[in-house]
Amino acid sequence: MEFAFTEEQIMIRETAAAFLQEASTSAAVRAAMDTELGYDPELWSTISSDMFWQAIHLPENCGGMGLGYVELVATLEQMGRYLLCSPFFSTVCLAANALLVHASDEQQIEWLSPLASGEKTATLAYTSRGTDWSAESVSVTWTPVADGYELNGEYRYVIDGHSADCLILAAREVGSTGADGIRLFLVDSDTEGLQRQRLGTIDETRKQAAICCDSLRVPVSAVLGDPATEACSSLSTVIDLATICVAAEQVGCSQQALDSTIAYTRERVQFGRTIASYQAVKHKAADMMLKVEAARSAAYYAACIAEEALSGGVLGQELAEAASVAKAYCSDAAYFCTGTGIQLHGGVGFTWEYDIQMYFKRARASEALFGAAGQHRERLAAMLLDAPAIGGAL
Amino acid sequence: MKLEFSAADEAFREEVAGWMAENLVGEFAPIRFRGGPGDEHMYVEERIAWEQRLAAGGWTCIGWPEECGGRGASIEQQVIFAEEYARAGGPGRMGHIGEGLTGPTLIAFGNEDQQARFLPGIRAGKEFWCQGYSEPSAGSDLANVKTKARFDEERGVWLINGQKVWTSLAQDADWCFVIARTDPDSVAHKGLGFFLIRMDQPGIEVRPIRQITGTSEFNEVFFDDAECGAGDIVGAPGDGWKVAMGLLGFERGVSTLGQQMGFQNELNAVIAAAKDNGAAADPLIRQRIADAHVGLKIMRYNSLRMLSGGGDGSLQPEATIYKLYWASWRRNLGKLAMDVLGPEAEMLEGQGYELGPLQTLFLFSRADTIYGGTNQIQRNIIAERALGMPREPKGN
Numbered sequence: 001m002e003f004a005f006t007e008e009q010i011m012i013r014e015t016a017a018a019f020l021q022e023a024s025t026s027a028a029v030r031a032a033m034d035t036e037l038g039y040d041p042e043l044w045s046t047i048s049s050d051m052f053w054q055a056i057h058l059p060e061n062c063g064g065m066g067l068g069y070v071e072l073v074a075t076l077e078q079m080g081r082y083l084l085c086s087p088f089f090s091t092v093c094l095a096a097n098a099l100l101v102h103a104s105d106e107q108q109i110e111w112l113s114p115l116a117s118g119e120k121t122a123t124l125a126y127t128s129r130g131t132d133w134s135a136e137s138v139s140v141t142w143t144p145v146a147d148g149y150e151l152n153g154e155y156r157y158v159i160d161g162h163s164a165d166c167l168i169l170a171a172r173e174v175g176s177t178g179a180d181g182i183r184l185f186l187v188d189s190d191t192e193g194l195q196r197q198r199l200g201t202i203d204e205t206r207k208q209a210a211i212c213c214d215s216l217r218v219p220v221s222a223v224l225g226d227p228a229t230e231a232c233s234s235l236s237t238v239i240d241l242a243t244i245c246v247a248a249e250q251v252g253c254s255q256q257a258l259d260s261t262i263a264y265t266r267e268r269v270q271f272g273r274t275i276a277s278y279q280a281v282k283h284k285a286a287d288m289m290l291k292v293e294a295a296r297s298a299a300y301y302a303a304c305i306a307e308e309a310l311s312g313g314v315l316g317q318e319l320a321e322a323a324s325v326a327k328a329y330c331s332d333a334a335y336f337c338t339g340t341g342i343q344l345h346g347g348v349g350f351t352w353e354y355d356i357q358m359y360f361k362r363a364r365a366s367e368a369l370f371g372a373a374g375q376h377r378e379r380l381a382a383m384l385l386d387a388p389a390i391g392g393a394l
Numbered sequence: 395m396k397l398e399f400s401a402a403d404e405a406f407r408e409e410v411a412g413w414m415a416e417n418l419v420g421e422f423a424p425i426r427f428r429g430g431p432g433d434e435h436m437y438v439e440e441r442i443a444w445e446q447r448l449a450a451g452g453w454t455c456i457g458w459p460e461e462c463g464g465r466g467a468s469i470e471q472q473v474i475f476a477e478e479y480a481r482a483g484g485p486g487r488m489g490h491i492g493e494g495l496t497g498p499t500l501i502a503f504g505n506e507d508q509q510a511r512f513l514p515g516i517r518a519g520k521e522f523w524c525q526g527y528s529e530p531s532a533g534s535d536l537a538n539v540k541t542k543a544r545f546d547e548e549r550g551v552w553l554i555n556g557q558k559v560w561t562s563l564a565q566d567a568d569w570c571f572v573i574a575r576t577d578p579d580s581v582a583h584k585g586l587g588f589f590l591i592r593m594d595q596p597g598i599e600v601r602p603i604r605q606i607t608g609t610s611e612f613n614e615v616f617f618d619d620a621e622c623g624a625g626d627i628v629g630a631p632g633d634g635w636k637v638a639m640g641l642l643g644f645e646r647g648v649s650t651l652g653q654q655m656g657f658q659n660e661l662n663a664v665i666a667a668a669k670d671n672g673a674a675a676d677p678l679i680r681q682r683i684a685d686a687h688v689g690l691k692i693m694r695y696n697s698l699r700m701l702s703g704g705g706d707g708s709l710q711p712e713a714t715i716y717k718l719y720w721a722s723w724r725r726n727l728g729k730l731a732m733d734v735l736g737p738e739a740e741m742l743e744g745q746g747y748e749l750g751p752l753q754t755l756f757l758f759s760r761a762d763t764i765y766g767g768t769n770q771i772q773r774n775i776i777a778e779r780a781l782g783m784p785r786e787p788k789g790n
């Protein structure tokens with residue numbers, strides 16, 4: 001048992017931190033925030049061709065590096081720490097994971113390769129207006145037509161949905177309910193019948209879009225995996241995998257809120273002392289650190305479980321539980337740390353100029369993604385209280 | 395990162411579980427799940443017998459080096475042992491202070507003579523210890539101890555005078571380790587000594603203190619010219635603080651990690667109660683039970699991280715969160731237990747002040763955030779040592 005980074009993992013994390021500290025500065029983030037695209041294409045091209053992060057956990061036969069989820073999560077933690085604006089999350093944590101989990105071997109080679117090389121970006125659309133983030137919530141429908149399918153309905157909250165080159169669309173057979181009838185389709189975003197619109201968001205560091213399918217025609221070859229196979233449980237797995245990625249970003253977000261707050265309290269003098277010397281301030285900082293460290297433990301444990309799930313290991317069965325544990329805790333931790341960060345900054349914490357507000361907004365926005373803390377706790381409660389116990393073993 | 399324990403460790407786990415299943419039966423069946431925090435005054439004789447059964451099986455002091463009578467068990471194995479012990483319902487250990495605190499302290503700071511005289515009694519489950527740190531004027535500010543130690547040249551012994559308070563298990567202990575002032579004019583950390591004192595002597599009086607639970611696990615201990623052998627000071631006079639702090643490192647370190655399986659038993663009891671009385675359908679209770687589950691899972695991940703950090707049991711800066719984390723978690727669990735039980739939470743079994751297990755959990759968990767460094771002191775430690783914030787100003 002070794003619940004610590006290997007030398008190589010430490011190197012990956014340190015490299016990511018050093019690069020992003022230079023590249024994803026406050027000024028760079030603010031500039032990207034203001035663009036329609038939502039990121040700087042030049043920086044993305046440097047990341048995808050020099051750093052090669054998008055390929056970390058993708059298989060080697062698709063041009064990936066064949067590393068694990070822990071390496072991916074270590075990189076995401078740093079992206080959250082520096083609020084990197086990029087299509088990384090949508091392309092890797094959503095679309096590439098969907099292909100890994102549900103596409104056939106040939107489809108993986110064909111569709112993952114351009115993602116692994118950085119040539120294309122992609123995202124996953126499955127949610128519609130509402131608060132349900134489960135796979136069963138899919139509401140866009142498909143009906144069989146000659147040579148393929150027709151999709152109708154509207155998606156919301158689609159990360160980078162306005163800019164991605166390819167879209168993976170989850171839809172259900174018209175008239176189906178619950179876990180039945182769900183399929184995943186891969187389409188180019190310029191396909192006729194697709195309307196995409198960026199939605200204004202409070203957190204401008206990550207763009208979301210609405211996508212409307214109006215009699216969208218897709219060929220049979222667009223279906224991920226075997227067209228006869230239900231995709232609900234795969235979609236669930238993909239959501240859990242992405243949830244763990246958000247949790248990892250939240251760890252970085254919390255850590256930076258703590259670090260910048262400590263730095264500020266050591267500078268700011270009131271009543272003839274730095275405010276860092278007041279116990280009320282120290283104790284808040286201690287509570288922040290406790291949450292940051294616990295959040296980190298949860299995210300990395302979940303990363304190990306995700307790795308097991310993707311490689312077919314036995315501990316992979318714990319995926320849903322580990323994802324919910326991580327997301328419930330990390331969401332609350334990020335909100336607490338960034339909110340406390342504002343408080344300890346005083347008036348400047350309320351300004352547009354200081355970065356803590358951007359972290360606060362990111363924390364709030366990511367809290368909602370893939371289910372808020374309370375929803376993940378309810379999912380755990382159902383496992384603990386309604387089904388045969390999972391509580392017995394630690 | 396790798397989550398699995400090695401095959402050897404898994405085999406060790408089976409060995410422990412097998413031994414517990416074979417031995418924690420018959421005469422020992424009644425003490426399963428008993429004698430833990432808040433219940434330490436119960437079944438003392440049976441638990442002493444159990445301690446000796448453990449010793450006979452080679453299951454006391456497993457983390458000590460082999461040359462000191464231990465097994466030299468790795469940290470992983472120590473955690474596995476503690477987990478399987480609790481899973482099987484192993485009773486609260488009578489010997490935990492000796493095994494977890496006195497022993498490691500003597501191994502680190504004691505001389506050969508002291509190790510030879512004291513370790514075997516602990517190892518055999520025959521000699522029990524208590525911790526004489528706190529005093530009426532020295533709580534969080536431990537360095538403010540006033541108890542005095544004066545070497546009597548004629549009799550060739552140390553004479554101890556003063557008072558300790560909150561001394562857990564003093565009524566059942568054979569020995570007490572005490573920090574006392576060897577230099578009467580010294581203040582704070584300087585001029586202290588670390589003494590090993592026999593409890594059964596005329597100069598010592600133990601007075602039980604009734605606790606919030608109605609029971610008496612801790613005591614006042616009065617020293618009136620109590621004797622301590624010339625060879626029973628650990629380190630030199632003046633080294634007491636160094637030894638005392640080394641011991642607290644053991645207290646806050648590996649020795650507390652195994653308690654999580656006990657916490658799991660407690661959470662399981664709360665879940666069972668909620669399923670039983672219908673509270674499991676209340677959305678707010680569901681949230682809180684899930685939150686407790688999340689908290690306990692992460693406590694486990696935190697300790698796996700800590701264990702992987704320093705192989706020697708030394709702790710990383712992030713380990714400073716551990717005590718604050720678990721104490722707060724357990725205090726919240728105690729309240730949750732009461733809220734799950736609703737009005738029945740209030741009802742005692744009989745007419746006496748006999749608490750049920752969840753009632754004990756509720757009341758006793760209020761101590762968790764006080765002993766071993768209060769939550770406030772833990773936050774000071776985190777802020778100052780881990781985050782490098784300025785130290786608290788000292789009073790006069």
Ligand SMILES: Cc1cc2nc3c(=O)[nH]c(=O)nc-3n(C[C@H](O)[C@H](O)[C@H](O)COP(=O)(O)OP(=O)(O)OC[C@H]3O[C@@H](n4cnc5c(N)ncnc54)[C@H](O)[C@@H]3O)c2cc1C
Nearest residue numbers: 525526527528533534560561562761764765766767768770
């Ligand atoms: C069940 C139980 C068993 C115990 N067993 C033992 C034992 O076996 N041996 C032993 O030696 N001791 C034992 N103790 C004593 C325990 O270690 C002390 O109670 C503890 O260290 C706190 O000291 P105090 O009670 O004097 O409280 P105080 O130090 O007076 O604290 C009172 C309040 O003031 C706060 N406070 C104090 N200083 C600061 C500061 N600098 N900054 C912010 N807040 C501060 C505290 O957090 C607390 O809330 C036991 C206590 C309990 C409850």
